[in-house]
Amino acid sequence: MSARSFKAGLFLTEKGLLPMRLVLVDRVEQVRSCFYPLSLSRPIWELRCGMGTLKDKLLAVAGAGEAAYFVPGYMADAYRERVEGAVNDVSALRGDDLLVVDPRIRADDFDVAGTGPSEVGVDEKGEVVYARIAKGDAGRLDGSGIEAFMESAKAKLAKAACDLKRYKYSWDLILSNAEQITADFASAGRSGIEGVVEEPKAIRGSEKDIYVARGARVHPMVVIDAEHGPVHIDEGAEIHPFTRIEGPCYIGKGSILFGAKCREGNTIGPNCRVGGEVEESIIHGYSNKYHDGFLGHAYVGEWVNLGALTTNSDLKNDYSTVSVMLDGVRSVETGSTKVGSLIGDHTKTSIGTLFNTGSYVGGMAIIMATGKPLPKFIPSFAWFVEGVVTKGFGRKSLYDTARAAMGRRGCEWSAAEQAMWDGIFEITSAGRDRAVKRGRKAMLGR
Amino acid sequence: MATVEERVKEVTAHVLKVSPDEIKMEDSFTEDLGAESVQSIELVAMFEEEFGIEMDEDAALAVQTVGDAVEFIAKVCREQGVDVEQ
Known part of the structure; x- marks a missing residue:
């Protein structure tokens, strides 16, 4: 040990x-x-x-x-x-x-x-x-x-x-995640079923590579595949029927999987709601991806809601390496052929949102899909509407939504939290202003 | 130079795809001209672009009618030192 x-x-x-x-x-x-x-x-x-x-x-x-x-x-x-x-x-x-x-x-x-x-x-x-x-x-x-x-x-x-x-870079964390889960599982030294796994169950690999914590509940017809890596389902997590979890994988406390195809290398939670297909992604607490849609090699912040069929590309058609724009101006070469999207806290996407390979979406952004893959850089506090970045309904409206989302889960949107986001609004203003200007030009040309 | 009213009607007509002649000062953007929430965002953006001003989103989106918009924009122009034809 x-x-x-x-x-x-x-x-x-x-x-x-x-x-x-x-x-x-x-x-x-x-x-x-x-x-x-x-x-x-x-x-x-x-x-x-x-x-x-x-x-x-x-x-x-x-x-x-x-x-x-x-x-x-x-x-x-x-x-x-x-x-x-x-x-x-x-x-x-x-x-x-x-x-x-x-x-x-x-x-x-x-x-x-x-x-x-x-x-x-x-x-x-x-x-x-x-x-x-x-x-x-x-x-x-x-x-x-x-x-x-x-x-x-x-x-x-x-x-x-x-x-x-x-x-x-943040994608270094994504790309290291599977290996890190395996290392952490070994370090934790826990295995076995302390929670409930309802019959009929389907476990592949060794039960020594599975840990279902106390208070976790795995419904019938769930496949836990630990053949290629460990699976840790933490306290209070709930796995609904027809979910398949491939290790290495960590399902955080209080998270719920809804018939998800949970591929290898995922860290989810705590308190997330996840469905659809997720692969080699890290999702922070209280974020939802209830519905179908593919999320791969992505890093998703807290309080994010991904609408039904939101999907990101994590591999280019020509198999070349992925670049990411962190500031809306300069592309950073990741050196990896697999990088999905980076999505900041409190961002919400509409149904049918399509993110390009290596997309950057800031915090507190609202995405209303157009049916086409979105630009690779969407700044914080952006309202992406009709194919362009706008100022939308403004900051107050976003704060009201954040307050409501947090309140639903018994969490408080505090004055300090709001002051921090005011700070983020300031430090991200240059990228947003540029994107809004480009949006205006596009609107004028219609 | 066109007046604020004419320019507001022109922008409104462009965004909402209606004829400027059909737009009346008492028209509500949503109820009479059929603006959806997404178009309200576009209208605010286009008014800012047309007049070269920055509007507070909450105040701008609280405007209900074309006449209110003319009044509101004229006031913002005055505050921000933008010359317009009344």
């Missing part, structure tokens, strides 16, 4: 928690923007890959007793409502041994001891990958802000060359 175990939804070290603080920093827009639109409304470490978030894995591998977080100012208050640790609080840089890590690190490869002499790990470009800072040394560093703190750590502490692998 590995050095880590998966307990109560959190990865914990078997050796116990160390008396040190993990510090996660995500403040550089150039880095953050590679994970847009998902990182617009959350720090990078809250992104999911495998059976948990990047943060879950970093906490486990570091064995940290607690964590402190440094996020962009516009999301600090909203993030404070979501976590227990200190957020953008420089006092968290004092009083304990610290381990500051780049949240993009692939935790499975992280082999730096949580405690020991102070050391700053830098990559070949001189960028800090991690900094282990003993309590005594932390007091000698500039504590006026996290950036100044890290600069002085780099200048004053011993440096070590570091070539730890890191995720660079």
Whole structure:
């Protein structure tokens, strides 16, 4: 069994928690923007890959007793409502041994001891990958802000060359997901049926590669195929008849699958509603894809609703590699032949929406399908109507919808949440304004 | 230069595919001219383009009749320093 175990939804070290603080920093827009639109409304470490978030894995591998977080100012208050640790609080840089890590690190490869002499790990470009800072040394560093703190750590502490692998773009998470689920399942060390699997059942592969958690219910006529990878169905999940789940696959707490063709490499949930065909995709909490339609190699944020028959392409007809536009101007070559869509939080699509290969859809967007594949870049807060990006019914209307959607599931749309989205509206305005202008030209030409 | 009223009617006629001569000031965009919600969005966009103004979406979409639109747009033009023929 590995050095880590998966307990109560959190990865914990078997050796116990160390008396040190993990510090996660995500403040550089150039880095953050590679994970847009998902990182617009959350720090990078809250992104999911495998059976948990990047943060879950970093906490486990570091064995940290607690964590402190440094996020962009516009999301600090909203993030404070979501976590227990200190957020953008420089006092968290004092009083304990610290381990500051780049949240993009692939935790499975992280082999730096949580405690020991102070050391700053830098990559070949001189960028800090991690900094282990003993309590005594932390007091000698500039504590006026996290950036100044890290600069002085780099200048004053011993440096070590570091070539730890890191995720660079959101599609790296998609492409690593199947492998990560397998690794996380092994780390968790759980298998067997603790919930209910109703007869007749159809299980392929070994039951050792299946875990149905307490409170989960698998209806009759469900196929669980663990021949090529493990299947973890978490607490309170419900799998309706005629669903087929292929491993590696993780179905999160409280999620419901409606006769879905759930192909390999999916991380779904918590609290999602999923039907149709889904392959090698990551879907964050409270998102719905109730109906038929194909979602492949996609990364979908929270509170997204994909209308019936919404479908994305994840493979080009000529089998060439897929490019993605993260800012509406510049294409980024993914190097992969399989990349579907990246869809930000609170976005809603109409029935029959068709996304092109490598599509970017920002947060808080409304898509009204035209029957044709959509443009590859749709900015946040866009109302895509009659084939063009418009300002639609505006921001307030989108907030009203978000409030209603969250209220239906007993969640609150808070003032801090709204302030964060106001911040997102500002930072995404350039791409949206360009798209609206193009839309106007198209309308005028009709 | 055409008046605000003439320009509003021209844009409305273009978006809703009706003749400008058929449009009356008291006409409701939805009930009399048949504008659907999607066309309301297009109308606001085209008014902004025609007059070179930025309108608050909520206020603009609350406008019910052609006459109200003329009045509202004239007011926004004044506020944003855009010269128009009354």
